[in-house]
Amino acid sequence: MERVARARGVVIETGSRLSELPAGGPVIVATSLASARSLLRDPALEWPSGTAALLDMAVTHSKKDGNVSFDMDEGGFTSQYSDHDPSLAPKGQALFQGQMPLRPGESKADALARLEKLFDLTTPGWRSRLLWRREGVSRGRTGALDLPGLSWRDRPAIDRGTACTWPATASPPRHPRRDLHQQRPAGRPTRRAHPPGGTPLRGARAMSPPPRPTPPLLGSAALDAPLPDGRGFLRLAP
Numbered sequence: 001m002e003r004v005a006r007a008r009g010v011v012i013e014t015g016s017r018l019s020e021l022p023a024g025g026p027v028i029v030a031t032s033l034a035s036a037r038s039l040l041r042d043p044a045l046e047w048p049s050g051t052a053a054l055l056d057m058a059v060t061h062s063k064k065d066g067n068v069s070f071d072m073d074e075g076g077f078t079s080q081y082s083d084h085d086p087s088l089a090p091k092g093q094a095l096f097q098g099q100m101p102l103r104p105g106e107s108k109a110d111a112l113a114r115l116e117k118l119f120d121l122t123t124p125g126w127r128s129r130l131l132w133r134r135e136g137v138s139r140g141r142t143g144a145l146d147l148p149g150l151s152w153r154d155r156p157a158i159d160r161g162t163a164c165t166w167p168a169t170a171s172p173p174r175h176p177r178r179d180l181h182q183q184r185p186a187g188r189p190t191r192r193a194h195p196p197g198g199t200p201l202r203g204a205r206a207m208s209p210p211p212r213p214t215p216p217l218l219g220s221a222a223l224d225a226p227l228p229d230g231r232g233f234l235r236l237a238p
Contacts, residue, residue, distance in 0.1 A: 049141065049145055059129040
């Protein structure tokens with residue numbers, strides 16, 4: 001994405017703090033709600049999120065290692081990222097990342113202990129194979145938390161004069177892990193489908209229409225637009 005953007009004349013600056021939004025064209029704010037709230041001076045940009053303990057580690061490779069694992073009891077998650085992209089680790093090594101939600105009042109050490117127990121199951125013998133590890137805590141950056149009675153439709157709107165994009169804004173769920181519990185079936189399948197005026201089709205299934213259509217994302221006219229000075233363009237695919 002960076003290579004294509006630069007080839008089209010997009011100017012990318014890193015290592016510089018942004019205190020105000022540029023003028024003269026559409027702006028997409030892709031950051032945390034706290035930072036977006038400050039940049040847009042919009043106190044309504046609030047939505048609960050979670051806190052998780054993080055553990056990255058490199059181990060010697062083993063065929064017994066798992067790939068992607070979810071702990072349905074504790075809410076933890078581990079993945080062998082070098083299995084998807086071997087260039088992430090030297091030959092004979094594997095890179096793992098995991099996270100474990102922090103309970104109210106729980107310490108980082110206690111959450112990491114629960115995460116390590118998950119690694120004991122998904123990555124047998126990892127302690128004796130450990131080559132490198134890094135720990136951390138992600139506060140308010142684990143994605144939107146939709147409490148009972150709420151859904152993504154209740155989150156802060158994306159279109160606020162600019163395009164404010166973050167998992168806690170009102171966009172349809174697209175993350176298989178974070179929004180798994182938010183998916184809803186479009187309708188209840190019936191056993192057979194009936195063509196107009198005909199007999200039931202063997203093996204066919206008909207779905208009832210969805211209860212309500214998904215609202216569209218911010219219009220493409222605001223996203224697919226020239227950047228200031230006419231250099232390149234920025235497009236967000238739906």
